[in-house]
Amino acid sequence: MEFILFILTAYIAYRIYVMVYFRSDQFTTIQRSIEAYTANCNDLNHHIQELKNAYVDVSSYDYGISVLTDSSNYNFKRTEWNNNSKNRYVHNCSASVCKNASDQPFKYLCKYFDIKVTEESLSSFEAVLNDFEAAEQGKILLREKRDSIVESIRSSIPAIIYKFNKEKLKRKLGFEEIDFSTLYFPVYTFQYVSAGGNSSTKCEITLDINNLNKFVDYLNTLVKFRKSIAGQRALMTSALREKMKVRDHYTCQSCGISAYNEKHLLLEIDHIIPLSKGGETTESNLQTLCWKCNRTKGSKIIAS
Template sequence: MEFIVLIIILAIIFYLLSVAWPFLLLLVAIWILWKVYELYYYKSSSFAEIKQRVTTYINDCNELNQHIESLKDTTLISNKTDYGEASYQDASSWNYKRKHLKEEKYAPNVHQCSRTVCSNAQKKPFEYICKYFGIKATEETLSKFEAILNNFEAAEEGKQHLQAEKEKIIKSIETDIPVLIRKLSKKKLEQNLGFEEMDMSTAYFPKYVFQYVSSGGNASTHCDVTMDIDNLNRFILFLSEKIKFNKSAAGQRALMTSKLRQHIKERDGFTCQLCGASVEQEPHLLLEIDHIKPISKGGMTVEDNLQTLCWRCNRSKGSKF
């Protein structure tokens, strides 16, 4: 049956080719002309002049892009010594944008378990993540997850700012770019202007997977818990309820949640406390929350120890330590 369908399709194609070849030839000619024009335009001096005008802004965008990538890099929680039966293995089938990321970074933490554990994990995911991925409710763990939230939320905000800034730059030169190039060569235009490719996907969010596979391998179910911003916020609250805090921290410690991040920014008037850059001057400025005395040096998550920094200052502060 399939064979007959194939024959019919081939027959139709041959028929079209024999009748419509002048038309196809015309299409090919138009396509070649377009490619030549495109190539010519990007090599032209008028394009070079436009590029020159916006190059500083584009470099700034690319730097922010790299910064966002480093924010996403925040190490995952994996108490390997305490891992029990859990094992690392890439069982995902989503498409990775870049090959080198496929290897380790975004691979979910997978726990092979019984059907019962798998279905119970669905009901109480946080309890089960702690239990089966060796995550202890301690102040240290809490701090790590708070750092992850702080960085990931900045990364997500940074992505939005970057996108907006990119659109703004392209809009500012819009009238100087030929309509055809603007409409038909959008991606190439960005590349030729010098924009690095942005990764807008959220595949970097850590993922905990409970997976049940029957002994024969025929049946399998899994429960995936993605630690996105919402789940990280909830997980931080969940952990803090379980922790018996030290006397020094008890009662006065704040939790680094989305709410607190917003609060600190408002308190500081959406202004970098080091260089004074503000959202008022730069609407797409990425602001981050910084521990004045770093956690690693005994600093605490309390309002007095938190400040708003722009991403540039935060980045250079980070590299000093």
């Protein structure tokens, strides 16, 4: 009993000592001496928080329902909470889309969340990856930097305070907390809920650093292919051919002969600027030619 009382008294004395120390002039002097370093660290911390928001500009599309309920009773800082609600996208779909999305996540991500396979989105995602990577590295560097600042003043602080109150010490010195959670990574969800609500499936794609690297690779490969000759040929579908013929009223755009006048006229679709010269398979670069004109054009290009 006496022993317990002794421990209790010692503990209370220690708590009082800690409390008094953090209010002492000695501590205030130390605090002042590193004020500039502290401010610097806090600035870096804010910069890291900003980097985490890189994704918000990229995804301005409005996609379905995204419900997040805040049921916590405490009113603490909600940086991550804000990031989280901005970076969640939900698409309600059939069970089979859900299944396919888990087999080919990037393909379905582009298709159902309207991410265009273009150089613009490629460079946006590259920028996001860059900022996210910097944010993740920044967190680690910031922690090391703070530790080394605290270490440098170690000799001026009583050992017992330094040893058992490191986190409190950092807070008292004015360092803001570093948010180490990774909740800011965008999450795309495909979800299927049956009509009765009895069965449901869910496929979640989180664009963390690892997935972003892969996604940038994926987009890059697709963009390159689309720009390549093979890719441009692949765009030349039967439907597009037919569409061009309708647009040109089944009439050769060179000699004016029309399928309306000549029943068995063979019409071809020609790239005005050839693929070999950097032309693209776009409607403005396509025209309907009769096979004779197309052949003449082909030989002219070869000759020139």
